Amino acid sequence: MNRFLFCLFFLTLNAIGFAQVSSKYSISFENAVHHEAFIEATFSNLKTGEVEFRMSRTSPGRYALHEFMKNIYSVKVTDSKGNVLKTTRPDPYSWTVKEHDGTIKVSYILFANRGDGTYSQIDETHAHLNMPATFIYVPSKAKDGFEITFNVREDLYWKVATQLKPVSGNTYAAHDLQYFMDSPTEISSFSKRSFNVDGQAINFVLHHNGTEAELDTYFESVKKVVLQEKAVFGELPNFDYDNYTFLACYIPNASGDGMEHRNSTILTNTRSLADGGMEKNIGTVSHEFFHAWNVERIRPKSLEPFKFDEANMSGALWFAEGFTSYYTSLILCRAGLISPEDYIKGLTGTFNYVWNSPGRQFFNPIEMSYQAPFVDAARSVDPVNRSNTFISYYSYGSMLGLALDLSLREKGLSLDDYMRLIWITYGEQEKPYKIEDLQSTLIDYAGTDFGNHFFNNYIYKSDMPNMKQLLNNAGVSLTQDKTKIDFGAKVKNGVITENTTMGGSAYNADLENGDKIIKVNDVSIDKTTDFDAVINRFKPNDEVKIVFERFGETKETTVILQASNTYALSLFEANNLKLDEKQKALRDAWLQAR
Numbered sequence: 193m194n195r196f197l198f199c200l201f202f203l204t205l206n207a208i209g210f211a212q213v214s215s216k217y218s219i220s221f222e223n224a225v226h227h228e229a230f231i232e233a234t235f236s237n238l239k240t241g242e243v244e245f246r247m248s249r250t251s252p253g254r255y256a257l258h259e260f261m262k263n264i265y266s267v268k269v270t271d272s273k274g275n276v277l278k279t280t281r282p283d284p285y286s287w288t289v290k291e292h293d294g295t296i297k298v299s300y301i302l303f304a305n306r307g308d309g310t311y312s313q314i315d316e317t318h319a320h321l322n323m324p325a326t327f328i329y330v331p332s333k334a335k336d337g338f339e340i341t342f343n344v345r346e347d348l349y350w351k352v353a354t355q356l357k358p359v360s361g362n363t364y365a366a367h368d369l370q371y372f373m374d375s376p377t378e379i380s381s382f383s384k385r386s387f388n389v390d391g392q393a394i395n396f397v398l399h400h401n402g403t404e405a406e407l408d409t410y411f412e413s414v415k416k417v418v419l420q421e422k423a424v425f426g427e428l429p430n431f432d433y434d435n436y437t438f439l440a441c442y443i444p445n446a447s448g449d450g451m452e453h454r455n456s457t458i459l460t461n462t463r464s465l466a467d468g469g470m471e472k473n474i475g476t477v478s479h480e481f482f483h484a485w486n487v488e489r490i491r492p493k494s495l496e497p498f499k500f501d502e503a504n505m506s507g508a509l510w511f512a513e514g515f516t517s518y519y520t521s522l523i524l525c526r527a528g529l530i531s532p533e534d535y536i537k538g539l540t541g542t543f544n545y546v547w548n549s550p551g552r553q554f555f556n557p558i559e560m561s562y563q564a565p566f567v568d569a570a571r572s573v574d575p576v577n578r579s580n581t582f583i584s585y586y587s588y589g590s591m592l593g594l595a596l597d598l599s600l601r602e603k604g605l606s607l608d609d610y611m612r613l614i615w616i617t618y619g620e621q622e623k624p625y626k627i628e629d630l631q632s633t634l635i636d637y638a639g640t641d642f643g644n645h646f647f648n649n650y651i652y653k654s655d656m657p658n659m660k661q662l663l664n665n666a667g668v669s670l671t672q673d674k675t676k677i678d679f680g681a682k683v684k685n686g687v688i689t690e691n692t693t694m695g696g697s698a699y700n701a702d703l704e705n706g707d708k709i710i711k712v713n714d715v716s717i718d719k720t721t722d723f724d725a726v727i728n729r730f731k732p733n734d735e736v737k738i739v740f741e742r743f744g745e746t747k748e749t750t751v752i753l754q755a756s757n758t759y760a761l762s763l764f765e766a767n768n769l770k771l772d773e774k775q776k777a778l779r780d781a782w783l784q785a786r
Contacts, residue, residue, distance in 0.1 A: 211337030220343040227305040246286035248324035248500040256570035309451025318380030334369035349381040353397040355456040395437040416527035423786030450476035452483030479520040490619035509561035514589010550694040552654040580694040598662035667764040667775040676756040683723040701751040711739040
């Protein structure tokens with residue numbers, strides 16, 4: 193009998209990864225119509241003395257604080273026999289219990305109504321769960337096993353989709369807190385498609401109001417993206433349990449987002465497949481799946497392990513997020529989902545945003561990455577000057593990826609091969625990297641002079657590469673129209689609506705956000721006036737008198753209009769220029785399918 197019990201215990205541990213289960217949850221959705229879930233948590237194997245349990249303040253893939261505690265209430269705490277336990281609250285996020293019998297049971301109600309990659313949403317269409325936003329946990333049991341039972345609404349035909357390991361029925365497990373918190377779950381009447389790549393299943397779960405035929409068509413595009421991204425690295429990651437799952441919600445009550453996880457990703461959008469989603473939603477698929485390599489396994493040391501009780505900061509986001517952003521549209525081009533013309537045209541906005549931003553004089557890409565806790569869906573009420581001081585590390589890194597790729601191709605190399613070497617050296621072994629490691633790997637791949645030049649000028653400093661030459665090598669024209677002017681401010685209904693651009697025409701004339709423009713020379717401006725049409729009648733270096741109102745007082749200033757710095761990118765063919773053989777070969781190697 194003892195041998196039988198031991199074997200049964202051993203098999204149970206083996207089923208969830210040889211971890212002692214100390215955290216068990218049950219979640220029910222009877223009051224889904226009011227966005228509530230009822231959760232029961234049992235924490236066992238606790239040592240004598242004070243025990244802390246808490247809500248997370250952050251979520252994997254997000255770097256700012258989100259304070260999930262604000263959405264739970266009706267908290268009740270007992271021991272294993274149902275005796276009510278006395279708790280204390282040392283801070284807004286946690287409870288402590290001193291008197292217990294080795295087990296603490298906690299029940300509470302969760303309110304959840306934001307369906308995206310960070311929060312949870314519960315209603316009668318689905319239960320969309322991000323674990324940090326949903327479940328309390330005991331930090332001292334972070335390395336023990338976790339088990340959860342989802343009590344689905346059978347009357348709504350709900351099913352469970354998650355990267356958690358199945359145990360039985362609707363019960364799932366994780367080997368520790370990090371994996372549990374990194375495992376979003378979609379519970380709904382979803383549809384599912386799968387295909388096999390080298391013995392692993394790539395699953396696409398879709399909760400939407402469309403047709404099965406629409407999903408079939410869309411899934412063909414998903415497959416093309418997966419295979420082109422695999423071609424960059426030469427192989428898929430070894431997904432846990434040989435499964436990777438896209439968790440997509442394209443429904444009216446969702447919020448647009450995408451969030452990567454170890455063996456899954458969340459994709460949310462209000463745009464349906466029938467209403468443009470076939471083309472416009474696929475970019476998020478491309479971005480998030482690339483993260484299965486870059487971020488999830490090619491992992492910055494600064495994010496390992498992820499902290500749930502404080503903001504997470506990394507100086508490597510220009511690479512982790514930015515290089516992933518560079519590949520997002522490039523993969524769509526290689527997969528034949530967008531044309532080379534559209535790909536090049538699509539670079540224009542990001543190119544201008546990055547290289548014309550005054551923010552480069554304040555922060556290099558590493559320092560821009562440090563800003564993530566303040567910008568990554570973070571909330572604040574005080575005005576900021578980010579339009580002049582900050583460049584998104586997604587965008588900055590994307591343009592650095594473009595610059596590095598074209599610089600390497602000038603030498604007969606490629607960013608693909610560099611990323612593959614990073615993968616083999618760090619990602620495949622799941623060895624977290626530091627920024628110096630990225631530099632040393634580039635030196636190993638492309639030489640000391642090249643590697644040091646790129647990092648010393650464009651990563652540790654914020655210089656701009658010679659993009660005109662690099663793009664020309666691929667038969668792409670980079671031009672500026674210096675006959676046009678740039679006012680340096682956005683004006684709507686006669687009012688400047690954002691901070692004026694540092695060093696620009698309006699800024700130098702001491703115009704500022706909120707100023708109401710009354711006259712431009714002798715032309716009166718009101719809510720019905722097309723201000724852009726008025727100001728664009730002038731030429732660079734023209735002096736224009738502006739009468740404006742600020743804080744109820746009428747003022748006057750002179751604006752010296754500067755020439756526009758806006759860049760245009762286009763293929764040679766659009767400008768009736770011919771590619772030579774070298775340019776064609778480089779472009780084909782860059783943009784064509786692997």
